[in-house]
Amino acid sequence: MAVYDERKYLKDEDGSPFDGIEKGAVLQECRIFSDVQLKTFKCKKVLVRLLFLVGQGEKLTRDEATGVFFSVTKLFQSKDESLRRLVYLAIKELAHTAEEVIIVTNCLTKDINSDVDMYRANATRVLCKITDAQMVQQIERYLKQELVDRDSVVASAALVSGQQLLLHGKGDYVVRRWVNEVTQAMNHPSPMVQYHALALLYQIKQHDRLAVSRLVQTLAQSGTRSPLATVLLIRYVARMMHDAGVPAAGEDRPMFHFLDSCLRHMKDIVVYEAARTIASLPGVTPAEIQPAVNVLQLFLVQPRTVTKFAAMRILNQIAEIHPMAIMPCHSDIETLIADSNRSVATLAITALLRTASESSVERILKQIQNFLSDIADEFKVKVVDAIRTLCVKYPSKHYVLMNFLGSALREEGGYEFKKSIVDAYLELMEKIPESKEICLGHLCEFIEDCEHTTLSTRILHLLGVEGPQMSNPGKFIRYIYNRLILENATVRAAAVSALAHFANVDTTPKLRESVSVLLKQSLVDVDDEVRDRAAYALRSLGLDNLEDAERLTRLAIKTHENAMLPCPVPNLEMELLRYIAGGNTAQGFKLEGVSKAAMAGVASEDIGQKASDSRAMGIPTPAEKGRDAVAADPASTLLANPELAEMGRPLKTCPAVELTEEETEYTVKCVKHIYADAVVLEFNIVNTLDEQLLEDVFMRVDTEEMEGVEKINLIPAPKLPYGTPGTAFSVLEREEGTFPLGSIACTMRFTVRDVDPATGEADEGGYTDEYQVEEVSMGLADLMSAPAELPTSFRSAWDALGTNFQVEDSFTLGNHSSVGTAVSAIIDFLGMASCEGTDRVSDRATSHVLLMAGIFVPNIDVLCRAQVTFQDDGGVDLNVIIRSSDQAVSQLVAEGIA
Structure with a gap:
């Protein structure tokens, strides 16, 4: 007699159950749920197709969802366990869109009281998923009984359901009464139940710091049998230690002994979590981190790839803060360079690069020479970052390291990888001046085959700034000229500006004449922006009359002075567009009247937007842009x-x-x-x-x-x-x-x-x-505006204003719920703009430094440094230092806060 295979039926009877699936057909098939004689196997197939549709994002109307929902509930009469599981899944997916769920509540309650543990566990999860806060009270007694049930699946289902009720705010006052039952579940023989019980107990007490502290200390002393529960306990300990901050000199960290004991646990998952937590502690010392390094070293020689990968991730983190701490692991880490798993090998390389000695740099580079081509870009970026750090650490090895980066720059890779190398070169040029010529040489080779416009224009600008100062500036012109004949309009425009820089310095007449010839060729370019830049450079730099050296020098100085605009370029653009759109050009344009503050209605297009591209993309002409700016301007009336x-x-x-x-x-x-x-x-x-x-x-x-x-x-x-x-x-x-x-x-x-x-x-x-x-x-904020251009370096702008008109004062503000709310209130009150991301404050911060910049009427630069400290009673102490170019303004801002 042939045996009927249910799985084969579901898969092969008509091919894949998802072939040519349509919502209308599936809804028609759902009618078989109402048949007197249920065809169990076919019902399963239809339910699978229905769940597939919903999982793929197919939206059912309210009527459709309600009809299907009630049809599915009729399947409760079947005793087939696999069909019952599908019914539970369908109810969870459809109940939130159905109009009535009360009819299914009786069926689920009946299953909760069933003798079949599978029914009880799944019905509990589904009922808590679809119920509301009022109905939780009616089923509370069932849930409390299940919390202490002998069956681990049932107990875990009740515990997880309690977490969901708390998370979604459905009957949280009911769940908080279960402390005794949940505590009793902590002693359940099942590791899974222990884990879920600890999670729920912490969730109930998480808003009471004292209760959480007692819970964690009690469990740390008594210990837990479940490895997962122990991992969860380690994370709770980590939160407490982060909240406590860095201990004073000579003081021991609270609960550190517990983390240290977990390093000797029998389960790798507990050891890993303890090591990861120790490595991430604020202000961790080499002595505290050394035990974690020792156990991680043992992980490196284990055969499992996941264990080696986990250990290398933490060792990389340690290498950033205490590189000498992982020196004992060097031999094991070097072995992992040849690991078959590329992720493990990448982490090994970055760790070695961060901790390499000056004598071992070349040897490590040889080992990883052919490695980069085999890994993903995200790992390549990490390797580049490690090499950059190593180059700054050992400047004498910059030649070898930069050649390695140059080779990598010419290899295959995405934008983020190439950008990371360019960023590394720029930083190294700033920190190691003698490396500039080598860096420029590699970057010139790169732009010959660069397919990223942003990187090409960035490098061309760098060549224009640094190239004329090199010992042989003429060798860079060939690379720039190649961009003029081979690249798109944006790159060609950048190349014109770069060439102009070479004529704006004290170079030889022959070089200036060569630049003049190249720029004149660009006067017939098909792009407006390229032609305009070339014409401006030829005229302003005097390259049309190279024999008049005095005139060339005078024009070059004048050009440099004109480049120092007293206002942001976007503001100048909008005012010029408005000046042209107004039609009254008899009166001259006043540059000093342009505001330095952020102005509403500024055109979003860049100054360098090409007219040809604008017409092709439907972007308005300058006159149209001027009229649009007027229409969108809040001051237009x-x-x-x-x-x-x-x-x-x-x-x-x-x-x-x-x-x-x-x-x-x-x-x-x-x-x-x-x-x-x-x-x-x-x-x-x-x-x-x-x-x-x-x-x-x-x-x-x-x-x-x-x-x-x-x-x-x-x-x-x-x-x-x-x-x-x-x-x-x-x-x-x-x-x-x-x-x-x-x-x-x-x-x-x-x-x-x-x-x-x-x-x-x-x-x-x-x-x-x-x-x-x-x-x-x-108010004060009405007279203060955010600057159109924030200072690139707050410290430089701060030092430039000096202390001549500095005012310092301290205040006590009203009650605030956190430092973040106080910082937001200060920014809103003063009407200034935050600098360098100092408006972002951690939820747990008790002290914060806020840096702000503003433009006070009329066009007076104002900088503010505010120290915000949160007190235990809810008050906030504020210390501000105001600097501006006017004593009265500095005093007014400080007094306005008071």
Whole structure:
């Protein structure tokens, strides 16, 4: 008699069960779930196809999901265990989209009370997945019984379900009452149950530091039988030790003895976790790390690849902080260079490079010479980083190491790999000046076959800056010229600029004449950007008249001075576009009037965007860009007003502020425009009464609480029909040497004319009325702007300002939940921009240094260094040092914080 093979049925009867699968066909097949005589094998096949569809991201409508869901629940009448498992999976996938799940709850509760342990465990997981917080109370007694069940699968299912309930906030107050049962489950003979019980117990107590500390210390002293639970305990110990920070000199780390004892555990997974934790401790000493190195050395000689890989990962981490600590492992690590697993071999190489002695550099490089071609780019980057570090460590070996990098640069590899080598060369040129010529030579060879435009332009710029200063600058021109005839427009433009640098130094007339010939060839280039750069270079550098040496020198000096712009290039671009779009070019463009602050509406295209590419890509012409910038500019309404346009562009435009509540008679928003000697308040008003016409709408302002206002000019909105926005302006001219800070009371004054609803005509007569709106406040952040270009080096900018106008002060801020919230509040209050990523604060930080830069009215650079310290009572201590080019501004910023 033939034996029926269920797996063969599912796989081979009609080919793969997923061939030509369609949602509509599967939904039709689901009707067999309602048959009186269930065909178990066919039901399994349909369920598999259904789960495949859902797993691939196929979306079922609410009606479809509900219909299928109820059909699946009818399969509970079958006793087939494999079909029941598929039913559980289907319920978990469909329950969150079905309208009703109450009908399946009874079936799952019945399975929880079943004698079959497989039913009990799976039903528990499914029920806790689809239940809500209210239903958790009804099934709590079943879950508490399962927590202490003798069957390990059932107990683990209850423990894992408790974790999920806590994680998703469903009945967490119920789960927190299970402490006794979970603690009892810690003594279960099953290692899996111990592991899940510890995880749930920690999750219940994680917000109580004292309870967590007691739990960890108790378990560390008593020990746990499960290796996985021990690993989990080590991680909890690691969190406690990281929170404790670096111990004072002479003090022992709390719980370090427990980590040390775990290094002698019978299971490799526990030993590995303990070693990894010790290596990552803050401020770990060589003496503390040495026991971990000893056990990792034993891992290196084990036959299992995963063990060797794990050990090498930690040893690489140790090599970065204490390279001498892994010296005893050198012989074993060298053996792994030839390991068949390339990942293990890569880690071995990087560890050796980080800890190599000066005498062993060449020997190691020979061993790995043919190695790079066999590994992935992500590992190649790590090798390059290790070689860069080694070169800085042993400058006398830079020739050998750079030749190795040069060979690697010409090999096959992706962008990130090539970029890492270029970055390494740039850093080495800065730290080892004598290596510049070697680096430039390798980079010149690289751009001959470079397929990455970004890297080519970067290297060409470097050749233009460093090449003329080399002993034989003429040899670099050939490489640059090759780019002019072989590359795309972006690279050709960079090559033109690089050639111009060679003529802008005191070189021989023959070399300048050669550069002139090459640049003149670029005057007929098909790309606008290349032609413009070549023409500018020839004219500004005087290369069209090489006999006049004095004129050449004078123009070169002038060009250098013009290159030092007093404002960011994007701001200059936008203002020039606006100047051209305005059409009034009779009055000259004023460079000093361009703001250094970040300006809204700056064109997103780069200055170097080529016109030919722009037309091909649909990018607007300069005139179109100017008109678009005007339309997107928040100050466009102000600049369009004839009475205010003469004031020019404001230094800063603040976001609009609502001055009225919603659904009032009139809605008013205020936009503050900050000038060097004035503040313009733009009031955007909408009349929401369809039976009124407003005329001569003024916004009267009361500046009694604001110092320094010398004169007030009011510009009304002529008419405000129903639903049509209008704008009124109030111009506050300030006294010289004062800053407009404080509150401004605002009252709208206007003439009202009634409108006939039938005809829409307004009465001839009218009456005067007033409408009080909210106050407008002027704070420190209104007068401060983020710079358009952050300083590339905060320390250099800080030193450049000097201490002549420095102000230092200390404050105590109100309660904050963390250092991060205090840092965010400081940035928002001052209106400055954070530098060098100092706005990112660790959740566990108790102290932080914040670096900020800003532009204060009018165009005054301000730098701030703030030390933020979190106190136990929730208060925050703040120490600030302000530097600027004006003593009054430095004092004002410091006093504003107080």
